[in-house]
Amino acid sequence: MTSFLLGLAWRSAWSRRMTLALVVCSIALSTFMLLGVERVRTDVRDSFTSAVSGTDLIVGARTGSVQLLLYAVFHVGAATNNIRWSSVQALQQQRGVAWVVPLSLGDSHRGFPVLATSTDYFEHFRHGDRQALRFQSGQRFADLFDAVLGAEVADRLGYRLGQRITLAHGSGDLNLAEHADKPFTVSGILARTGTPVDRTVHISLEAMEALHVDWMGGAPIPGLRIGPDDVRTMNLRPQAVTAALVGLDSRAAVFSVQRRINTFEGEPLMAILPGVALDELWEVVGSGEKALLLMSGLVALVSMAGLMSVVLASLNERRRELAVLRAVGASLYHVLLLLALEGLLMTLAGIAIGTAAMAAVLLALGPWLQAEFGLTLHLAQPTPMQWLLLGGLLAAGWFASLLPAWQAYRLSLADGLSPRI
Secondary structure (H helix, E strand, C coil): CHHHHHHHHHHHHHHCHHHHHHHHHHHHHHHHHHHHHHHHHHHHHHHHHCCCECCCEEEEECCCHHHHHHHHCCCCCCCCCCEEHHHHHHHHCCCCEEEEEEEECCEEECCEEEEEECCHHHHHCEECCCEECCEEEECCCCCCCEEEECHHHHHHHCCCCCCEECCEECCCCCCCCECCCCCEEEEEEECCCCCHHHHCEEEEHHHHHHHCCCEECCEECCCCCCCHHHHCCCCCCCCEECEEEEEECCHHHHHHHHHHHHCCCCCCEEEECHHHHHHHHHHHHCHHHHHHHHHHHHHHHHHHHHHHHHHHHHHHHHHHHHHHHHHCCCCHHHHHHHHHHHHHHHHHHHHHHHHHHHHHHHHHHHHHHHHHHCCCCCCCCCCHHHHHHHHHHHHHHHHHCHHHHHHHHHCCHHHHHCCCC
């Protein structure tokens, strides 16, 4: 009997295919939005927590772990203190340490932070799924006054290779204290990563020292000016840096190395695990994730309300059909099952179309979204939350058809078989 009703439900739906096609399209759009919002929510969190990967420890002066992460990775805020260059050299000699990338912050360019580092930064820094930095054009800095731009800096300011730029002392957009006497040349532009790297101007540690040889206390020394040609002859080894990224020979040694750094005798240092600190930071700034999750629920609710209203509206056209079924002996069970199967078929068709559309959009637009906006969306197996949403959508589609089915059974035979005037 169930197979007979399934065939009957299919033929009945096919006879009203134009009307039901709109319902299926509505469910498909809802499915697309549900999966899309959930995919964006999941991948944005993954992108956030993957702003730095492949780095085992971040080392800086003693402060809060979130604060250290903010200025070392996101280049937001300021360090409570710098760490001496001798401490960086001592880090490199620590047992189990494979590489150390020093970072120095404090200057800016038209609101974008300037990061001074070594060329090892381009070799060891990883983001996302341990992806290395790639150059969209040009190369890493080779000359003292070379600068490598993040993709967003170059796009927003319209910079090209070989263009000369001037850096400013301090952060922010005011640029009240510019290093106008020591301009830089754009030597490279990085490919978009979707991380703070895109919004950063990179220079060498020696260049950062060169900018400040005739400065003291955050201001130029009156009457002293050392030009770019003269500064090349000076010893530009940094005296201190803001933080350092540390990679280990073995991940198993991370806690022992962290303990040695935290108890370093030369000066008070702090080593944090990037992943742990990123999770802590997400708890603070991740309220948008809950908003997206709420939006997913509202989309599902509106979709099911639309399905129920369409089925209820179509009952007026099906009174004669349902009355004939009751006249030939169809029971409450048969009427309920028939309409429930129709609702289930429509929901399944809508879910299948919406899922296929979502996959097609990710395949077609994924590379473009990565290149233009740094938003990495993966075509991957559905997450547990996505399976839950799809299951809830299917169950809601089935239950949404039960109320119309009950109302259809309550229609009298005379109401359906009497000729209309």
